[in-house]
Amino acid sequence: MTEKLIYELSRPGRCACFLPKTDVPPADLPSEWVREEAPLLPEVSEVDLVRHYVRLSQLNYGVDTGFYPLGSCTMKYNPKVNEEACRLPGFAQTHPLQPEDTVQGNLKLMYDLQCYLREISGFAAVSLQPAAGAHGEFAGILIMRAYHLDRGDTGRSRILIPDSAHGTNPASTTMSGLEVVQLRSDSRGNVDLDDLRANLDDRVIGMMLTNPNTLGLFDEHLEEVARLVHGAGGLMYGDGANLNALMGIAKPAALGFDVMHFNLHKTFSTPHGGGGPGSGPVGVTEELARFLPGPVVIRTLDEEACTCGPDDEHDEFCYRYELSQPGSSIGRLKAFYGNFGVMVRAYTYIRMLGGAGLRQASEDAVLNANYLQARLKQVYPLPYDRPCMHEFVLEGRLADAPGIRALDISKRLMDYGMHPPTNYFPLIVHEALMIEPTETESKETLDAFVDAMTRIAEEARTQPELLHDAPHTTPVGRLDEVRAAREPRLRWKPPAP
Amino acid sequence: MKVDRASRYTRTHEWVRLEGDEAVSGITDYAQEQLSDIVYVELPAIGEHFGKGEVYGVVESVKAASDNYMPVGGTITAVNESLADEPQQVNTDPYGAGWMIRFRPDDPAEIEQLMDAASYEEYVSSLEGAH
Structure with a gap:
């Protein structure tokens, strides 16, 4: 190893900072809370500390250092303007508990991002709650289950997943307490239709399908797959991990999907691969909108603020943006409102490229x-x-x-x-x-x-x-x-x- | 690829053989070779019952995690506890020291309906020819 561990650099008594003497009396902690021995922490000087971490940072490999063709991960370059935008004080220094009236700009950004994702995917409604792709899958599966239970159909517990799926699909299904049924691929890499037919019955909640699939192939039977699954009363879940192939070309909702998650951190160019954070919004059809995890952002015409005449078109200042829980929501999936900083980056990316640029x-x-x-x-x-x-x-x-x-x-x-x-x-x-x-x-x-x-x-x-x-x-x-x-x-x- | 002549085989690469009124099962030499070095094996609790084709456990290698399927229905009577410390036994001796479960089959005759060693060898070579 070219760099020692910081513990190996440690020498007793060295220190990188010196605290002033405390000018308040020490707190009287109950004795069982006071540790008997000092914790084993590294002791290094400031210059050794700085050099250690600078050297470590130089050992990193990332999209900013070189080519990164890591399949399924969409390691595209992340434009630096995204970072500029999300560091604007109006975004970076807001507090999640601020009154809605004081964060109308943030809420409008989230509302607009919901709209852009609806437009890109063709879905009727979007929730920005989930914090990552697999979290979005988990949300989608709970939505599909809630849909069946809401209809009084309690006998469904199976999710069909092709053998070419992302490993997160069976994992999310198992996390939701449901049963995975694996389907074969045919010789061209499509879902094997005979295997699908053989496994479709009234125990099936739905199917999870990645399109294009993990072979990078567009399923040639996609419409037939959706028709068969819907015919058996099931729903189609789209794993949006590979949306980078489809933006502006095909809308997943029009291809027959009922639910899909987006990977903002992949498709919409926010840094990932080093631990995130990610963002995995979930989009659904009109029929499923009331089950979305919340809160989502809605807007209403603000009668007091709007000065438009009867023939004027409303602009953004005519609306009030607020957080709202969908009627039959599966609930909250994340503290506060999802990973907001990632949303700002994705919003910036979409606005910089526009519709033609995304395509x-x-x-x-x-x-x-x-x-x-x-x-x-x-x-x-x-x-x-x-x-x-x-x-x-x-x-x-x-x-x-x-x-x-x-x-x-x-x-x-x-x-x-x-x-x-x-x-x-x-x-x-x-x-x-x-x-x-x-x-x-x-x-x-x-x-x-x-x-x-x-x-x-x-x-x-x-x-x-x-x-x-x-x-x-x-x-x-x-x-x-x-x-x-x-x-x-x-x-x-x-x-x- | 090695096969054990005394065992029967599934399409999901498990072997199973009768020993008295109990059956022993594990994964085949081909399966361990495909998975490469195995680092973890998860096994069921004694007394659990699984139907044919149900998942009873998981093997994990540095390449992949893979489910283990019950070759025929039965109730678990013993598991190979030594795999917790030495999962590499599945690599070195898949049909012997690398066994995974012993179980009481619901219907011992079902085992006879699985592929014999020769049919399994033929099945594997057909897979190697395909993708």
Whole structure:
């Protein structure tokens, strides 16, 4: 390791700050609350402290340092103007308990964002509550269950999920106390219609479907799938994780979905991948709107503020924005109103691009993925060989380099200064390498990636040990993932004296 | 890929064989190879009953987590507790020390209806040919 732990830098008595003597009497804590020994905290000087964290920050790899084709994660560049906007004092320094009258601007932003997401998706209503994608899924499943229970249909407990789904789909279903039924994919990567028919009955709450799916393919039977599920009384849940392929081109509500979550942190360019925070609003049809998690933002005409004549068009100053709980809401899912800072970033992104810009973002994302797919399928096996959407899945294995696996290729890619693609997902592809370039990368960057992947394939044949031992240029070499999982060491302990 | 001639097999890559009036089951050599190094195995409680095809447990490797399905219906009589500390036994000896559950089958004759070793080998090679 190139950087020691801060505990290893620690020397007794060193300190980075000196507090003045307290000028109030010390509080008298009950003795059982007072610890007997001082906690083991690192003791370092200010300069050592600063250098330690600056050095650590320089070991980071992110979208701002290089290409990051991590499939399914939409690691697009996040424009810095989003950061400017969300740091405006009017947004950054409001308190969630402020009276509504004093935060009309914030509420209007949330209202407008709800409207934009409705327009992009075609859904009738949106709640911004959920804090991340899987949280949005959880909300969507509770909404679907509430819909059936509200109709007095209590016999449904199953959710159908294709084997190409994101792992969060079965996890969210299980979290909701419901049963997962896994469906097969057919040879073109679509939902297997026979398997769907065989599993559709009056026990089915609905189906969770990602479209485009995790192979990056648009399901060719989508309308038939929706017709069959609706015919059995079920609802269609759309996993909006892959919305980056569809903005301005296809509206999920028009494709037959009843509920969908958005990943604002992916599609609408807010920083993620280092722990968030995310934002996973959920959109629904008119019929399901009253079940949405709340509060949502509504607006009413403010008779006092509005000075419009009978023929004038109302402007934003004519309305009053307020928080409201939908009539049969599944309840609150998050403290206060969701991750507001992320909403400001996503709102800024949408306003900067506009309708035409969003459509172009999706078109370019699809174009970039197809360009990479067309070039890389000359080098690596492409199991589902048809035009892709925003991402595609290669097999990370080569017939004439038998000892090489997807993991070796990915680790070697780090030596070329690039982030590896997603490995071993989806599970239906052997040695999967899932590649999503996004729209923000130039042709030069894409070509550099193809060159690196081509050279790695050559190395796999001529110098396989170079791949087995990779990475060579990173602060630490190949990590022992198996030992880390079997014998985790989660806490530093001082060496025995 | 190794197979155990005395066992029967499911399409979801479990093996099962009768030992007296109880059955023993685990995952196949092919399954452990696909999963790679196994780091965690979750097993059911003794006395639990599962129908054929129901999920009784989970195996986790550094690559993926995967459900284990009951090859035929039955009631759990024992689980391989040593897998908690040494899950790698599933990698090194999937048909022996890496066993997962013992159970009393609802209908022992059902086991005979599963694939034998030769049919399972054929089934796996058909998978390898596809995607």
